[in-house]
Amino acid sequence: MSTFVEILKAIGLAVLVFTFLAVVGAMFGVYMERKISGWIQARLGPKHVGPQGLLQTIADTVKLLQKEHITPRRADALIFNSAPIIVAVAGLLDWVVIPFGQVGNRFLVVRDINIGVVYFAAMASLTVIGILAGGWASNNKYALLGGLRAASQMISYEIPLALGILWAAMIAGSLSTVSLVEAQRGGWFIFKVPPLGLLAALTFLVAATAEVNRVPFDLPEAESELVAGYFAEYTGMRFALFQLGEYAEMFAFAALFSVLFLGGWDEPSLSRQWAWVWLVLGAGSLALVALIQFRLRHVLLVRPIFILAVMAAGLSLILFFGVMAGRAQVLPSIVWFFVKMFTLVFFLMWMRWTYPRLRLDQLLSLSWKVLLPLGLLNLLITAFIITVAR
DSSP: OHHHHHHHHHHHHHHHHHHIIIIIIHHHHHHHHHHHHHHHTTSOOSOSSSGGGTTHHHHHHHHHHHSOOOOOTTSOHHHHHHHHHHHHHHHHHGGGGOOOOEETTEEOOSOOOTTHHHHHHHHHHTHHHHHHHHHHHTTOHHHHHHHHHHHHHHHHHHHHHHHHHHHHHHHHTOOOHHHHHHTTTTSOGGGSTTTHHHHHHHHHHHHHHHHTTOTTSOTTTOHHHHTTGGGTTOOHHHHHHHHHHHHHHHHHHHHHHHHHHSOTTOOOOOOGGGTHHHHHHHHHHHHHHHHHHHHSTTOGGGHHHHHHHHHHHHHHHHHHHHHHTTOSOSSOHHHHHHHHHHHHHHHHHHHHTTSOOOOHHHHHHIIIIIIHHHHHHHHHHHHHHHHHHO
């Protein structure tokens, strides 16, 4: 009976997480992407459907559901129709081992397994199968070329990605995502064995950016060269499923980065004598808010900065008064998890609308000639330090 209950529990949690990611996460991610791109390009972005354009993504989803599903005449229909599902499901399965927080002695995770990060890497690597299958089954030479470029890129960057994961697992002595967060109670891994922790974090972040095909590593799409790359022949919701998989992967890698290097749901802990740090940050944010409000309020580009400054001021002041009141945990753990995750998502979107695309030879050289030897050397030095320290 207990096994049956556990299976039902796992299915229920998986459906809950998948529904949240598919319906809320992906839609909010698209809206966030459009607003950030509008900010960087000095325009407003979505504005008309709903307040501040909040319902624009829902309107686009309804439009895509009404589009005709076209299968090319000479395409392999079974593989062609299965590829988008493989990409979307692979992106969502990553979330099974991501811990969102802690309530009492219970962890907010679908399943905490002792090889959690290995499972994550395995599910993330399935995306390349769907992309390559979609490009090949389309019977379009441009789509096939886009799929092959995707395979070469994603397979190349899986190795530096694995080295970043191994570094964190070696420091924690565990492959469980929950144990990795618990091991960072005394300090986040990004600050461990300086500067090796920061180097491992940067290696992981660059490789993760390439894995999810974000600029400057979006060669698999390369719409200006390959007519939308591997999904050139896809229409309607099958096209949207590729986008869902990309956004689910991006959010998942941002979540894993926070778990591996930023303490996951762990709150930044400062003792009472260091509480002034939060006060200074809050005062600085309020000064920025005042400057924008009274001197720069009509400048379009500073409006998002104003919103971020207000949020930073509120968060800093809440933490200051919480620490002064002697609270061990000022904000719920799930709040900290999402703060860290969305900060990284914002960074990835900022990069997309700031830098140009790399050439394929530059992209592969960065992986094989820079990140791979750097990751291996970092792993070797850290292992030596740990062995000597013991």
